[in-house]
Amino acid sequence: MDILPPVATLCLGIIFGYIGQRARMCFIGGMRDYFLVRDTYLIKGLFTFLIFAFIGFFMFHFISKAISTFPWFLNGGAVFLKKWKTMGINVDPSPILPVPGDPITWSPKVWAHIIVAMIGGFGLGFFSTLSGGCPFRQHVMAAEGSKSAIVYLIGLYLGAVVFHKFIAPIIKAILG
Amino acid sequence: MRMTAAMVGAISGFLAAAVQAFFHVIPPPAYGICIACHVRDLVNWIAAHIYPIYGISHGKLIIPGGPVSYNFPLLTVVGVLIGAYIAARINREFRWKVMRVAWQRPFAEFFWGMMVMISALTVGGCPIRTALKTAYLDITAAIGLVMIGVGVFFGCQVLKKLVYGR
Numbered sequence: 001m002d003i004l005p006p007v008a009t010l011c012l013g014i015i016f017g018y019i020g021q022r023a024r025m026c027f028i029g030g031m032r033d034y035f036l037v038r039d040t041y042l043i044k045g046l047f048t049f050l051i052f053a054f055i056g057f058f059m060f061h062f063i064s065k066a067i068s069t070f071p072w073f074l075n076g077g078a079v080f081l082k083k084w085k086t087m088g089i090n091v092d093p094s095p096i097l098p099v100p101g102d103p104i105t106w107s108p109k110v111w112a113h114i115i116v117a118m119i120g121g122f123g124l125g126f127f128s129t130l131s132g133g134c135p136f137r138q139h140v141m142a143a144e145g146s147k148s149a150i151v152y153l154i155g156l157y158l159g160a161v162v163f164h165k166f167i168a169p170i171i172k173a174i175l176g
Numbered sequence: 177m178r179m180t181a182a183m184v185g186a187i188s189g190f191l192a193a194a195v196q197a198f199f200h201v202i203p204p205p206a207y208g209i210c211i212a213c214h215v216r217d218l219v220n221w222i223a224a225h226i227y228p229i230y231g232i233s234h235g236k237l238i239i240p241g242g243p244v245s246y247n248f249p250l251l252t253v254v255g256v257l258i259g260a261y262i263a264a265r266i267n268r269e270f271r272w273k274v275m276r277v278a279w280q281r282p283f284a285e286f287f288w289g290m291m292v293m294i295s296a297l298t299v300g301g302c303p304i305r306t307a308l309k310t311a312y313l314d315i316t317a318a319i320g321l322v323m324i325g326v327g328v329f330f331g332c333q334v335l336k337k338l339v340y341g342r
Contacts, residue, residue: 020188044180120298128292128331153289154286
């Protein structure tokens with residue numbers, strides 16, 4: 001079943017790209033419009049996304065084993081304990097530990113995770129506002145033929161390589 | 177039917193939960209829709225297969241990214257490009273253009289793109305995945321989402337200065 005997730009996300013991406021282009025959806029753009037001109041058309045998308053994703057997770061965690069860790073602040077600790085046993089770390093997991101994915105994923109230091117989330121979140125909001133949209137919106141604009149967005153995508157793709165080769169080791173060395 | 181942003185948010189949020197539940201886009205959890213992470217998976221998978229030296233650390237092949245993308249990367253990004261291109265073609269909105277304002281010319285956008293990617297991977301996902309993680313009831317992601325709002329607020333101040341020149 002290795003091929004199932006790529007195919008499912010490809011189909012989801014096509015649907016999401018299509019309806020996202022029709023509605024001009026952008027979370028960063030929604031916050032920006034609200035702060036600049038108090039326009040709430042786009043930011044409603046953020047709130048309905050939160051509400052319906054929560055409803056979806058809540059409904060499906062009864063019937064699907066893939067969402068067995070659903071309330072992460074209750075069940076996430078078990079995931080960390082299992083991994084830490086193989087790494088030889090003996091700490092009680094805190095409920096604030098995040099979903100795996102940031103550069104210092106398995107570190108037991110809670111404050112380090114919070115600092116990383118704060119710095120990254122601030123930079124993400126700031127630079128996305130200046131560039132004119134969140135990464136999703138830039139992909140849609142590139143497909144609409146905006147040359148600025150195409151150059152943005154090249155920078156985005158190179159940024160992934162730069163991050164994993166140069167930035168992530170620095171963050172791990174300082175905080176991990 | 178005319179799509180509004182609220183409807184798109186509802187549909188995509190529900191589908192992001194469904195795709196994790198029924199199509200096993202896991203681990204890591206809350207990975208159904210994310211632009212930055214899936215770009216990272218795709219780019220690193222391609223780079224590690226073109227240049228095997230790229231992915232090797234401690235003597236074995238380790239591709240940076242989500243474990244679900246280890247054998248074959250998730251293709252959300254390709255899907256978004258295809259879907260948006262179809263939508264733009266059907267509704268006759270496709271045309272080549274360049275943004276007029278100085279800080280959105282292509283050379284500046286290259287820099288913004290790189291900085292956005294570095295910040296997004298630092299927080300652990302683009303705004304969409306941060307919202308998805310918040311819906312998964314992850315407290316650190318909620319802090320990240322609030323800080324995205326703070327960053328947008330400061331960005332708006334800079335935008336006002338750039339537009340009005342004061």
